[in-house]
Amino acid sequence: MESIGDLMGGFAVVLSWQNLLYMVIGIVLGVVIGVLPGLGGANGVAILLPLTFSMSPTSAIILLSCIYWGALFGGAITSILFNIPGEPWSVATTFDGHPMAQKGQAGEALTAAFTSSFVGALFAVIVITLAAPLVASFALQFGPAEKFSVFFLAFCSFVGMGKEPPTKTIAAMMLGFALAAVGTDTVTGQLRLTFGSTELLGGFDFLIAVIGLFGIGEILLTMEEGLSFKGKAAGINPAVVLQTWKELPRYWVTSLRSCLIGCWMGITPAGATPASFMSYGIAKRASKNGDKFGTGEIEGVIAPETAAHAAGTSALLPMLSLGVPGSPTAAVLLGGLLIWGLQPGPLLFVEQKEFVWGLIASMYLGNIVGLVVVLTMVPFFAAILRIPFAIIAPVILVICAIGAYTVHNNSFDVVMMLVFGIAGYFLKKCNYPLAPLVLAIVLGDKAEEAFRQSLLISQGSLGVFWSSGLVATIMSLGLIALFWPFLSNLYGRVLTPALRK
Amino acid sequence: MSNSPDDPDAAGPRQRHVEMGVAAFILILGAITIFGSLKVGIGWGAEGPKSGFFPFWIGLLIVATSGFNFVSAYAKPSRKLFAEWGQIAQVLKIVWPMAIYVAAVPWLGIYVSSAILIIGFMRWLGRYGWPLTLGVGLGLQVVIYVTFEKWFLLSLPKGPLEDLLGL
Numbered sequence: 001m002e003s004i005g006d007l008m009g010g011f012a013v014v015l016s017w018q019n020l021l022y023m024v025i026g027i028v029l030g031v032v033i034g035v036l037p038g039l040g041g042a043n044g045v046a047i048l049l050p051l052t053f054s055m056s057p058t059s060a061i062i063l064l065s066c067i068y069w070g071a072l073f074g075g076a077i078t079s080i081l082f083n084i085p086g087e088p089w090s091v092a093t094t095f096d097g098h099p100m101a102q103k104g105q106a107g108e109a110l111t112a113a114f115t116s117s118f119v120g121a122l123f124a125v126i127v128i129t130l131a132a133p134l135v136a137s138f139a140l141q142f143g144p145a146e147k148f149s150v151f152f153l154a155f156c157s158f159v160g161m162g163k164e165p166p167t168k169t170i171a172a173m174m175l176g177f178a179l180a181a182v183g184t185d186t187v188t189g190q191l192r193l194t195f196g197s198t199e200l201l202g203g204f205d206f207l208i209a210v211i212g213l214f215g216i217g218e219i220l221l222t223m224e225e226g227l228s229f230k231g232k233a234a235g236i237n238p239a240v241v242l243q244t245w246k247e248l249p250r251y252w253v254t255s256l257r258s259c260l261i262g263c264w265m266g267i268t269p270a271g272a273t274p275a276s277f278m279s280y281g282i283a284k285r286a287s288k289n290g291d292k293f294g295t296g297e298i299e300g301v302i303a304p305e306t307a308a309h310a311a312g313t314s315a316l317l318p319m320l321s322l323g324v325p326g327s328p329t330a331a332v333l334l335g336g337l338l339i340w341g342l343q344p345g346p347l348l349f350v351e352q353k354e355f356v357w358g359l360i361a362s363m364y365l366g367n368i369v370g371l372v373v374v375l376t377m378v379p380f381f382a383a384i385l386r387i388p389f390a391i392i393a394p395v396i397l398v399i400c401a402i403g404a405y406t407v408h409n410n411s412f413d414v415v416m417m418l419v420f421g422i423a424g425y426f427l428k429k430c431n432y433p434l435a436p437l438v439l440a441i442v443l444g445d446k447a448e449e450a451f452r453q454s455l456l457i458s459q460g461s462l463g464v465f466w467s468s469g470l471v472a473t474i475m476s477l478g479l480i481a482l483f484w485p486f487l488s489n490l491y492g493r494v495l496t497p498a499l500r501k
Numbered sequence: 502m503s504n505s506p507d508d509p510d511a512a513g514p515r516q517r518h519v520e521m522g523v524a525a526f527i528l529i530l531g532a533i534t535i536f537g538s539l540k541v542g543i544g545w546g547a548e549g550p551k552s553g554f555f556p557f558w559i560g561l562l563i564v565a566t567s568g569f570n571f572v573s574a575y576a577k578p579s580r581k582l583f584a585e586w587g588q589i590a591q592v593l594k595i596v597w598p599m600a601i602y603v604a605a606v607p608w609l610g611i612y613v614s615s616a617i618l619i620i621g622f623m624r625w626l627g628r629y630g631w632p633l634t635l636g637v638g639l640g641l642q643v644v645i646y647v648t649f650e651k652w653f654l655l656s657l658p659k660g661p662l663e664d665l666l667g668l
Contacts, residue, residue, distance in 0.1 A: 415604075
């Protein structure tokens with residue numbers, strides 16, 4: 001129970017007026033970011049990251065992680081009131097959330113969504129508190145081969161669990177690795193793939209990629225759809241909240257199942273979006289009222305929201321304990337750690353105890369603050385959505401451009417942001433997943449380093465990845481994940497007809 | 502949204518043609534990666550695998566998967582539209598101003614460029630009156646200046662106007 005003591009230490013760090021203020025600012029900004037089109041968790045955090053360069057790492061991570069929680073909460077508001085998912089993981093929330101709002105139960109739907117989000121996040125934070133130190137101490141013994149195998153498993157999971165065609169996922173991911181390779185080779189210090197260009201000496205910064213791909217790309221997509229917001233009024237008052245809270249415990253089975261799905265999908269980097277869909281689908285099949293799903297069932301709001309939040313939160317577990325982020329936003333936070341001079345990975349739990357436990361403690365408090373903020377401020381956030389797109393769009397573009405510039409104080413980065421934005425528009429429209437691309441840019445150097453060090457130990461033999469039981473198991477799991485679409489297809493084609501006979 | 506991209510009468514580029522284009526573009530990037538890796542060496546050097554070793558295989562994977570994506574887009578008989586011309590015009594309405602904006606930032610500084618972008622956009626696409634347009638366009642610059650330069654002490658690019666004002 002050493003971790004309980006550490007956690008209490010973390011609360012002591014967090015409970016200062018300054019950090020609590022950062023927490024509230026972070027949550028409010030996060031919800032605004034989650035509500036606005038073109039700004040999401042990942043690029044919202046990326047844009048604000050340069051502002052934190054001068055803060056202490058603990059305050060900085062509290063501010064940024066609270067933006068993340070806020071963005072997770074914010075997605076539900078637009079889904080329910082406007083039938084527009086502010087974030088990809090809240091698409092499933094529109095299925096029953098918006099019909100509820102149309103029936104005049106917007107308050108109930110919002111309360112259910114926020115409370116479920118809170119429950120999902122809390123579950124995931126408890127998992128992190130208990131599991132992360134164990135995973136980290138286990139991972140301390142990892143050599144280069146084990147490290148590479150963890151990266152391998154993480155990237156293979158994208159191929160196996162994504163809904164995009166596997167070859168497109170691999171193409172996007174490898175593009176990320178190629179972009180990461182540009183510039184100075186971290187192992188030998190040699191320049192590569194710069195083709196004599198001075199702008200490419202430093203390589204591609206993933207923050208610029210995130211701001212472009214997710215921010216500008218999203219604006220272009222919204223522009224194409226010619227959005228006009230037609231929302232339902234947000235009526236939420238204490239009576240409705242209490243009434244809904246009385247009702248919610250009845251759905252504890254759905255909640256618990258969604259928590260488990262969410263944590264699983266968050267730790268293996270499948271992410272919040274598939275988690276919310278999977279949870280909704282399973283809830284629909286398991287529920288007595290399954291056939292009424294889609295017409296405004298409260299269970300249809302609870303399931304995806306719980307899972308999305310559990311996944312979004314638990315994505316920080318591998319980020320903290322292994323240095324492998326489980327979502328694009330977690331990847332940006334990991335980039336933040338590097339910038340503040342912290343080395344993510346298992347050593348963090350030994351060398352930066354105060355920072356890690358401060359962050360974990362802030363997750364508990366941040367989600368409580370978040371629940372209170374969203375429940376009390378819904379009308380304000382809904383009003384933001386009514387600002388016409390012709391005003392919001394150029395303002396967001398300017399904010400993205402400033403965010404991109406401040407990363408390295410370089411005007412060329414603003415050009416790159418636009419290039420990434422246009423690329424993001426085409427990739428998204430052609431069904432290429434962006435999350436593995438971004439994660440590959442972040443982790444490319446580390447994965448390559450681990451790979452090359454492993455080969456150096458084995459004198460070039462790939463057998464090093466099957467040299468011990470642990471490495472072999474992780475690599476095999478990775479291969480299963482990689483070929484999962486193929487395997488499940490084979491299973492469906494060969495075995496199912498055979499069983500029927 | 503008068504008609505959806507699935508409407509047979511609507512005109513625009515076909516999804517499969519765009520997908521072929523995107524796959525070809527990624528394939529070329531993969532080929533460049535292979536070429537660049539070969540230049541720095543993909544074999545075994547004094548400190549183990551040379552700098553080009555890892556990106557070389559990455560490049561090969563890009564070329565292989567993009568080749569597959571290209572062929573499967575080519576083989577798809579679908580007539581689905583990527584987007585209608587009207588929708589593409591909408592997207593271009595934001596891409597062109599953005600491109601000019603990005604090019605203008607090093608010369609005019611970020612404040613003047615941003616103000617022009619916002620004011621132009623609100624007048625042209627939003628058709629708002631001057632008071633609101635100027636209010637948002639100029640007001641945001643003040644907010645940005647105070648937040649970044651005064652509060653967080655981050656210097657943003659400035660142009661001739663800021664020199665004139667002595668900021």
